Amino acid sequence: xxxxxxxxxxxxxxxxxxxxxxxxxxxxxxxxxxxxxxxxxxxxxxxxxxxxxxxxxxxxxxxxxxxxxxxxxxxxxxxxxxxxxxxxxxxxxxxxxxxxxxxxxxxxxxxxxxxx
Amino acid sequence: xxxxxxxxxxxxxxxxxxxxxxxxxxxxxxxxxxxxxxxxxxxxxxxxxxxxxxxxxxxxxxxxxxxxxxxxxxxxxxxxxxxxxxxxxxxxxxxxxxxxxxxxxxxxxxxxxxxx
DNA sequence: AATTGTGTGTACTATGTAGTACACATGACA
DNA sequence: TGTCATGTGTACTACATAGTACACACAATT
Numbered sequence: 001x002x003x004x005x006x007x008x009x010x011x012x013x014x015x016x017x018x019x020x021x022x023x024x025x026x027x028x029x030x031x032x033x034x035x036x037x038x039x040x041x042x043x044x045x046x047x048x049x050x051x052x053x054x055x056x057x058x059x060x061x062x063x064x065x066x067x068x069x070x071x072x073x074x075x076x077x078x079x080x081x082x083x084x085x086x087x088x089x090x091x092x093x094x095x096x097x098x099x100x101x102x103x104x105x106x107x108x109x110x111x112x113x114x115x116x
Numbered sequence: 117x118x119x120x121x122x123x124x125x126x127x128x129x130x131x132x133x134x135x136x137x138x139x140x141x142x143x144x145x146x147x148x149x150x151x152x153x154x155x156x157x158x159x160x161x162x163x164x165x166x167x168x169x170x171x172x173x174x175x176x177x178x179x180x181x182x183x184x185x186x187x188x189x190x191x192x193x194x195x196x197x198x199x200x201x202x203x204x205x206x207x208x209x210x211x212x213x214x215x216x217x218x219x220x221x222x223x224x225x226x227x228x229x230x231x232x
Numbered sequence: 233a234a235t236t237g238t239g240t241g242t243a244c245t246a247t248g249t250a251g252t253a254c255a256c257a258t259g260a261c262a
Numbered sequence: 263t264g265t266c267a268t269g270t271g272t273a274c275t276a277c278a279t280a281g282t283a284c285a286c287a288c289a290a291t292t
Binding site for chain 2: 248
């Protein structure tokens with residue numbers, strides 16, 4: 001599933017029940033030109049900027065991290081976390097590369113429960 | 117410490133003991149124009165591409181992850197790891213944001229010792 | 233039958249990225 | 263004293279990013 005198709009599907013789903021989710025109206029609320037959103041949805045142009053993706057996600061009730069990933073981007077707040085301790089986090093992530101989802105969730109839970 | 121100053125310092129350190137570490141020669145081995153490397157070292161231009169930073173790191177015996185971070189970039193192999201499971205890793209990293217280095221190292225070690 | 237809403241095609245633009253090419257000035261040195 | 267290595271200034275370029283502006287065609291509405 002491409003970024004564009006995903007957005008189109010998500011918007012059309014909402015459009016079916018609420019006429020306020022036309023290309024034009026969504027574009028206006030998101031702050032881009034309708035023709036641009038149209039092109040985005042048909043993958044005729046590259047996905048928009050992180051900021052625009054964030055506004056789209058909010059508008060359509062989708063997960064920003066997922067949308068960004070479909071656009072091939074990592075959210076800048078996550079990037080900043082890595083940039084502060086690049087060696088540490090790079091090593092950790094390479095270590096976790098092939099770990100099952102469950103193991104990663106467990107690690108996150110351990111940390112959240114603050115056992116340090 | 118900026119990217120440029122760091123590179124200049126690292127290169128000059130090697131130059132003092134080995135004449136092969138002049139701007140010109142390093143530039144040639146790294147595959148960029150000498151004037152470009154000169155500008156990079158004086159922070160007169162933005163840091164080079166990830167690929168060029170990688171070659172510089174190898175040439176000067178520096179850590180690529182550290183150099184990339186000074187350039188404000190996260191290495192693309194680490195990005196790719198995140199992009200495969202964006203929600204999972206984004207959550208984990210936000211969780212680990214303020215964790216002490218030691219805790220992160222410990223997590224990495226646990227994973228490395230394969231307890232999953 | 234005229235208006236409104238719908239998506240889209242075409243053309244254009246500003247800024248950023250990642251450099252190259254070449255000339256120049258200075259100091260070492262043989 | 264001419265040549266060589268050293269770093270650097272200036273000018274230019276190709277491509278990517280992130281869009282805008284406006285016109286057009288079609289369908290539904292009133």
